[in-house]
Amino acid sequence: MKVVVVGNGGREHAIAWKLLQSKQIEQVFCVPGNGGTASMENCQNLPLTVDDFEGIGQFAQNNDVTLVVVGPEVPLAKGITDYLQSKNLMVFGPTKAGAQIEASKAWAKALMQEAGIPTAKAAVFTEATAAKSYVKAQGAPIVVKADGLAAGKGVIVAETVADAQAAIEAIFQGQFGDAGRFVVIEEYLTGQEVSVLALSDGLTVRSLLPAQDHKRIGEGDTGDNTGGMGAYAPAPIATPALMERVQKEVLEKAIASLRKKGIDYRGVLYAGLMITPEGDFKVLEFNCRFGDPETQVILPLLETPLEELMLACVHQNLGKMPPIAWKNGVSATVVAAAGGYPGEYEKGKVITGIEQAQALGVTVFHAGTKLYQQHVITDGGRVLNVTGVGENFDRAIAHAYAGIRCIHFPQMYYRRDIGHRVKGNG
Ligand code: AMP
Numbered sequence: 001m002k003v004v005v006v007g008n009g010g011r012e013h014a015i016a017w018k019l020l021q022s023k024q025i026e027q028v029f030c031v032p033g034n035g036g037t038a039s040m041e042n043c044q045n046l047p048l049t050v051d052d053f054e055g056i057g058q059f060a061q062n063n064d065v066t067l068v069v070v071g072p073e074v075p076l077a078k079g080i081t082d083y084l085q086s087k088n089l090m091v092f093g094p095t096k097a098g099a100q101i102e103a104s105k106a107w108a109k110a111l112m113q114e115a116g117i118p119t120a121k122a123a124v125f126t127e128a129t130a131a132k133s134y135v136k137a138q139g140a141p142i143v144v145k146a147d148g149l150a151a152g153k154g155v156i157v158a159e160t161v162a163d164a165q166a167a168i169e170a171i172f173q174g175q176f177g178d179a180g181r182f183v184v185i186e187e188y189l190t191g192q193e194v195s196v197l198a199l200s201d202g203l204t205v206r207s208l209l210p211a212q213d214h215k216r217i218g219e220g221d222t223g224d225n226t227g228g229m230g231a232y233a234p235a236p237i238a239t240p241a242l243m244e245r246v247q248k249e250v251l252e253k254a255i256a257s258l259r260k261k262g263i264d265y266r267g268v269l270y271a272g273l274m275i276t277p278e279g280d281f282k283v284l285e286f287n288c289r290f291g292d293p294e295t296q297v298i299l300p301l302l303e304t305p306l307e308e309l310m311l312a313c314v315h316q317n318l319g320k321m322p323p324i325a326w327k328n329g330v331s332a333t334v335v336a337a338a339g340g341y342p343g344e345y346e347k348g349k350v351i352t353g354i355e356q357a358q359a360l361g362v363t364v365f366h367a368g369t370k371l372y373q374q375h376v377i378t379d380g381g382r383v384l385n386v387t388g389v390g391e392n393f394d395r396a397i398a399h400a401y402a403g404i405r406c407i408h409f410p411q412m413y414y415r416r417d418i419g420h421r422v423k424g425n426g
Pocket residue numbers: 120143145152155157186187188189190193215272284285
């Protein structure tokens with residue numbers, strides 16, 4: 001079977017890589033892909049953009065494509081699934097209505113409240129004055145969120161009331177464009193974050209291994225928020241008992257609530273959880289897609305062929321599948337970023353050492369890279385991920401770092417403390 005993967009990040013490289021491990025997969029086409037997907041056997045990048053629904057649809061129809069897998073949230077929120085379904089194509093990823101769970105934080109909050117899903121206390125505002133007085137009454141720290149998609153930048157954890165009020169002003173003045181038509185103000189929670197990615201066919205929902213991301217740019221979890229600088233799986237803090245509660249109290253409730261709204265949610269439902277110091281949890285956000293870099297640590301451990309799970313979601317027979325099988329061991333990934341990221345950074349730097357890293361047995365998932373003449377060059381902020389697998393976290397992490405130390409490009413930056421919470425766990 002032939003599959004189109006929409007997107008160009010590390011997540012999409014990992015999805016394409018995993019699909020190609022199955023004998024069922026003849027060819028993967030990436031839209032537009034990156035230097036990594038361009039270099040894999042039986043994988044081809046297409047010169048199309050992720051929002052060219054018509055181009056993607058035409059290509060899929062003309063080339064006998066069985067399944068389109070959508071990586072990023074933006075095309076999902078714009079209705080790529082609805083469009084391709086209208087052309088009789090099979091798509092892994094929710095419809096526009098389903099994608100609201102990520103594309104509108106106010107909508108997601110209302111769903112959580114209706115469904116009785118544990119989440120931070122919050123209020124939604126449509127103008128600044130009322131929002132500012134609410135913040136003043138609540139006090140700081142407090143969290144201010146632009147409602148819509150803002151490339152991960154729309155959440156401000158304000159240490160003071162003044163900072164929160166400035167954030168409210170900036171959002172309503174259009175800092176995030178249309179994403180800032182509403183503001184969600186939320187109680188500040190402390191604890192450890194865990195990403196629980198689950199697959200759903202609209203009826204059944206099954207979680208994948210829990211993962212932990214490292215969102216901040218700096219070591220010791222300091223500095224600006226990023227798309228994610230490293231991850232590992234399975235996250236030990238998400239014990240089997242906790243995962244069982246998440247299944248019942250979050251995932252099943254969310255899918256049931258979506259169904260009640262007439263939404264047949266087929267794809268990834270990603271719950272971003274805060275595990276409180278007491279060991280309880282609350283949902284910080286839902287995403288309508290695979291996480292990046294979580295996917296780069298989850299998929300290397302997946303034993304069940306990925307396309308079987310995706311097709312089961314699309315055909316609504318996930319409930320008939322045997323339990324998802326996992327390989328033994330754990331995994332960790334370290335992201336190499338361009339110097340300056342998540343602020344301004346340069347592109348076009350030649351990357352060396354990828355083969356040397358691979359020779360050590362790590363997997364290099366490209367993100368912001370492209371092929372130029374005979375070189376792989378940088379083409380984005382998060383440039384690549386090096387994933388190591390091992391029998392315990394110390395080994396997986398050491399493996400990933402041994403790999404990344406082989407790789408070089410000017411102004412390359414990576415955190416040296418990925419996995420600090422799980423190191424020494426044996
Ligand atoms: P979100 O996109 O809603 O997950 O927010 C992005 C990041 O902001 C999260 O991963 C957390 O690190 C932080 N964050 C969001 N909501 C809260 C909250 N209520 N309390 C503390 N931190 C939060």
